[in-house]
Amino acid sequence: QLQFVESGGGWVQPGGSLTLSCAAAGFTFDHKGIAWFRQAPGKGREVVSCISGSGAGTTYADSVKGRFTISKDNAKNTVYLQMNRLESEDTGIYYCARLRTSVCWDWPQSEYDYWGQGTQVTISS
DSSP states (O other), X not given: OOEEEEEOOEEEOTTOOEEEEEEEESSOSTTSOEEEEXXXXXXXXXXXXXXXXXXXXXXXXTTTTTTEEEEEXXXXXXXXXXXXXXXXXGOEEEEEEEESSSSOSSOOGGGEEEEOOOEEEEEOO
């Protein structure tokens, strides 16, 4: 059975850091792009970052560039999202999702075929 398990969410004060993990079971990351999405309260789900199947290509939303870093460990079948200098606007539920292809691009959400259950990130003082 294919599934993702996200972890690492929680509450931090503005300016703090968190690292999210997305562990896969039932498949490997080698040939599929993996993205992190977030959904803020009352808003739609938006892509935050993506890493290509090879790991050589990464993309970031403008709002997180310079603050977030996506990476993956193929041996552990896990993708990470290191989040620094967190802001209240980063609050939301963070999901990882698998692309049908290996290349990150501005794909519609229909191109993601498996989703994790989400992990809550709350930034407040």
